[in-house]
Amino acid sequence: MTAFVNAVIRSGEADMVTKEPLELKYAAALDKWGWIELPSFKSAEGIRRLGDSLDAHGVTDIQCLRPLPKGVGRGHSFSDVFGWERFPLHTDTSFWSEPARYILMQSSSDSPTPTLLLDKRKVAGLLAQPSGARAIFRSRRKDGPIYCGLTDTTKGTPGWAIRFDPTHMVAANDAAKDFMALVNAALSDAMQFHYSGENALLIDNWTCLHGRGCVPEIDRSRVILRAYIGGRQ
Numbered sequence: 001m002t003a004f005v006n007a008v009i010r011s012g013e014a015d016m017v018t019k020e021p022l023e024l025k026y027a028a029a030l031d032k033w034g035w036i037e038l039p040s041f042k043s044a045e046g047i048r049r050l051g052d053s054l055d056a057h058g059v060t061d062i063q064c065l066r067p068l069p070k071g072v073g074r075g076h077s078f079s080d081v082f083g084w085e086r087f088p089l090h091t092d093t094s095f096w097s098e099p100a101r102y103i104l105m106q107s108s109s110d111s112p113t114p115t116l117l118l119d120k121r122k123v124a125g126l127l128a129q130p131s132g133a134r135a136i137f138r139s140r141r142k143d144g145p146i147y148c149g150l151t152d153t154t155k156g157t158p159g160w161a162i163r164f165d166p167t168h169m170v171a172a173n174d175a176a177k178d179f180m181a182l183v184n185a186a187l188s189d190a191m192q193f194h195y196s197g198e199n200a201l202l203i204d205n206w207t208c209l210h211g212r213g214c215v216p217e218i219d220r221s222r223v224i225l226r227a228y229i230g231g232r233q
């Protein structure tokens with residue numbers, strides 16, 4: 001982890017300058033906010049070490065994500081449904097038996113298209129609403145559809161883990177419809193993360209919601225590198 005020592009970590013509050021091994025700082029910032037910025041990250045050499053330091057083993061191959069117009073992506077993918085428009089807030093891999101724990105994303109070039117982040121504290125606030133506890137969804141999974149709530153506390157995470165993806169989960173009661181409206185309203189509270197230089201974004205996919213801003217014409221050739229850390233397909 002020496003590549004990360006003495007770096008600045010940005011998260012939901014203030015920048016933190018650390019001279020400690022960053023394993024500790026990662027854990028503290030992720031636990032508090034559900035996401036951090038890694039200001040100088042070498043994907044190829046760093047990602048597996050990151051998985052080891054987060055104690056979330058199992059790292060997917062690095063995927064290359066390109067903005068696409070509607071209707072040409074994989075079925076039910078966000079690109080297929082929304083094209084260059086804004087993606088709604090969600091968690092990734094909701095259809096896995098255990099969704100990916102962390103998402104690492106980095107842009108191949110500076111990008112004006114933000115990743116939208118609703119941090120852990122705000123997500124906890126939504127889940128604490130009556131609709132958060134009562135919501136039932138019909139969820140598409142690899143081995144068939146099931147009915148489920150928003151949280152799954154059996155996966156070893158302390159307290160709760162949210163699973164929410166409006167392209168794979170359909171509201172099955174009024175509370176679920178209310179919760180979806182709450183998430184849409186919370187977009188105005190979402191933080192905009194921008195990719196520049198060698199920065200990368202690490203998201204705790206079990207506690208944080210994310211989305212993507214509209215892709216302006218000038219940015220439609222951007223490539224986002226993405227890898228999942230942890231979870232089970």
Ligand SMILES: [Fe+2]
Pocket residue numbers: 090091092210
């Ligand atoms: Fe996503």
